[in-house]
Amino acid sequence: MTTLKIKPEKGDPSDVIQFFPKYNIQLLCCRHWWLENWEYTELSFPYWRIYHNNAEGAKIIYNDTEYSLSPNQIILIPPNTSYATRLYDHEIPKEGFSLEGGRVDLNADRQKTSSKPSLLHLFIHFNIGIPYDNISPGIFSFELTEHLQSKLQRIKNHLSKDHKFFSFHISLVIKALIADLLTELPESNWDLISKDHRIISCLRYIEENLADNLSNPILADKAKMATNAFIRLFSNEVGISVQKYVRNKRIDRACIMLHHSNLSIDEIALKTGFADRYHFSRIFKQSTSISPARYRKEFGMST
Incomplete structure (x- = not known):
């Protein structure tokens, strides 16, 4: 018995039209710094942030709760979340900020000679567009899995050589890291402005x-x-x-x-x-x- 194989007239044989949300991960910056001071009375900006530190010592204060940054965690912060920061036991200024730091590659000598304690701080700023930048504010901490650690290390390796130009490949790695973290947010947390x-x-x-x-x-x-x-x-x-x-x-x-x-x-x-x-x-x-x-x-x- 011969089975006839009929080639579909269209590339997709399905007759169901599918609709997918439109979004675009727009990278604003990706940097690797050493920090000796990181005391801010308030940080609140209209874009997402990712933080990862190589050592204990940094804290985020949000809604009277302290969140410690550790090497085993990666932090995701939605736009317009208002929080304070500090390193070690440093006092947070009543107004303004106290920041002492710089790029890891340019300040390697200072890191070796400075007597003040410091740590390495990776941060990424990005947007994903309306309406998804309107998620409810908060501080989200995730365990640093081997999968995430691999991406972080590739990003840090690139930044140690070039902080200005990013290849298509390394941009994909950064966006893949962002996508991994966004997918860990519970669906109920996405508080869209409107569904109309x-x-x-x-x-x-x-x-x-x-x-x-x-x-x-x-x-x-x-x-x-x-x-x-x-x-x-x-x-x-x-x-x-x-x-x-x-x-x-x-x-x-x-x-x-x-x-x-x-x-x-x-x-x-x-x-x-x-x-x-x-x-x-x-x-x-x-x-x-x-x-x-x-x-x-x-x-x-x-x-």
Whole structure:
């Protein structure tokens, strides 16, 4: 008996259309530092963080609870989580911070000669986009398995040779590490702003077009809704007005640029949709209580 093999007319013989969430892991920085001081009154930024230390001694304080960083653990922190940090028994300043550290490769001699205790600190900053950057805040600690340790070691080996340029392969390793940790978060922890597809589409449009005119009528048109109906739905789903959300996202993007780029304040103002540097500086200070220049001085990653 002969069995006839019929070749499907299409590449996928299934007649079920599948839908997958859209997300993009955007790497902002990946660095390996030695630290002698790491005392911050408050750290809270609009991006994710990963921490791993080679020795005991660092602590994160979140909601009056201390989390110790150890070589056997890796820490994942969602965006806009507010926490304090310290090394050893150092006192946390009442305001501001005390940071003493630098790249491992450039400061190897100092590490050998300094009399102060220090440790090695790997940190990665990244975003995955709206709505997934809106997970509830918290501190997540995971056991460092051999699988994760292998990725960390490859990343550290690269950073010991080159801190500026990353090959496609090492970028995949960093993103694979991030994906491994994100998959360990319970599904119930993902607290999305909205499940309404019109609002989700609008939020993505805002994120991708911060330099453009994002007036209520334009955004309502993108959502294919009447302006007043759109404004009401947005406020009900997101919890704040459309324009307050737009302003917050522009300030978030400005913080990321001030922290992770060498763009001038004028360029950042333009890229985040402000009329000029002065308008940007005024709104930025209203939102963060400090000027863009001071923010860059305190939190910039030029080292």
